[in-house]
Amino acid sequence: MLSKKAQYAIKAAGYLAERYQQGPIQIHEIAENKKIPLKFLENILLMLKKEGIFESRKGKGGGYFLVTPPEKIMLASIIRIVDGPIALIPCVSLYFYKKCNDCDETDCNIKKVFAEVRDATLKVLENKSILDVV
Amino acid sequence: MLSKKAQYAIKAAGYLAERYQQGPIQIHEIAENKKIPLKFLENILLMLKKEGIFESRKGKGGGYFLVTPPEKIMLASIIRIVDGPIALIPCVSLYFYKKCNDCDETDCNIKKVFAEVRDATLKVLENKSILDVV
DNA sequence: AAATAGTCTACTAAATGAGTAGACTAAAAA
C-alpha cells in the first residue's frame, strides 16, 4: 500500500500538472482543492522540491510550479521519493537494494518471482506521468 | 513492501511444498531451516491454517503439512492472508476495497492507473505457486 | 500418566505513519 503521503504527493503533482506554465500555485490552494492537510502538504512538497521534481518561489506571487514538462515526471519517481522502494522485497529493489541475510541470491526463486513483480509494476509506473492522473 | 511475516510465510510454504506428501513437518524444523523465530512462525502458520492453506496434526508425529497440491497454492493468497491488500490504494483493491473520500470514482485517473498496476502485479502473483519459490 | 507438538491469549518494544506547532527566511510591495 502507498502511504497517505504518496497519495497526496500524486494528487498535488496532478494539480500542478494541470496548471503547467501558469505561474506559481500556492500551497494552500492545492491543499484546499485536493483536500490535503496544509502543514502536511508543506512537508511533502518540500521533499519533492529537494529532489528536483518541483520548483518554488517565496513571497508575494510565490508558490509551487513545474519546470519540467509534466509528461516527463513519472509516478515511479514520486513514489520513490516519498515512500521509498517500489519492489516488494529489498533484495530486488533497484534504488533501495539491501541484500537478504541467509539467502543465496544467485539462485533464489523467491528473488526471481519478486523481480518479475517489480518489473510488471515498473512497466506501468515508469510509463505513467503526472499528466496521466489529472 | 511485504512484511517480514509475509516473507516468512512464503518461505515456510516453500518448505512444506518441497516435502509435500511426506507427512507432517514440525514447526521447529521449518524455523531452523528457514531461520525464522520459532514463536513468530507459530503465529504465522496458525493464521494460514485457519484460512485453509495448511493442515496440522498435534502430538507425537505431528506438525504441519499441505493437503492441497502445492502448485495450486498461489503466492497472492498467502500475501493476502498475512499482509492484506496487494493493490497499492484501497479503492482498487479486489479483496479489501475501501472507497476513497472526496474522489469521484467513476472517472478517476488515479484509480485507473493503480488498477493497471494491480492487474500487472496479480498477473504474476496469481500465477506463481509456492512450488515456484522452493 | 507422561511426553510430544500444536493452539491460543496476551503482552512488549521499536518503528512507522499521519499529522501539528511554531519559529525562520526570502521576496516583494508599501
Add this chain to the structure above:
DNA sequence: TTTTTAGTCTACTCATTTAGTAGACTATTT
C-alpha cells in the same frame, strides 16, 4: 526600510503497525 506574504525548517505528538515473546492450554500418542 518596514510589513506582508509565502515558502522553509526543526522538532514535536499521538496512534497504529510491526516484529516479536511468554506462558498457559489442548489434543495425540506411547
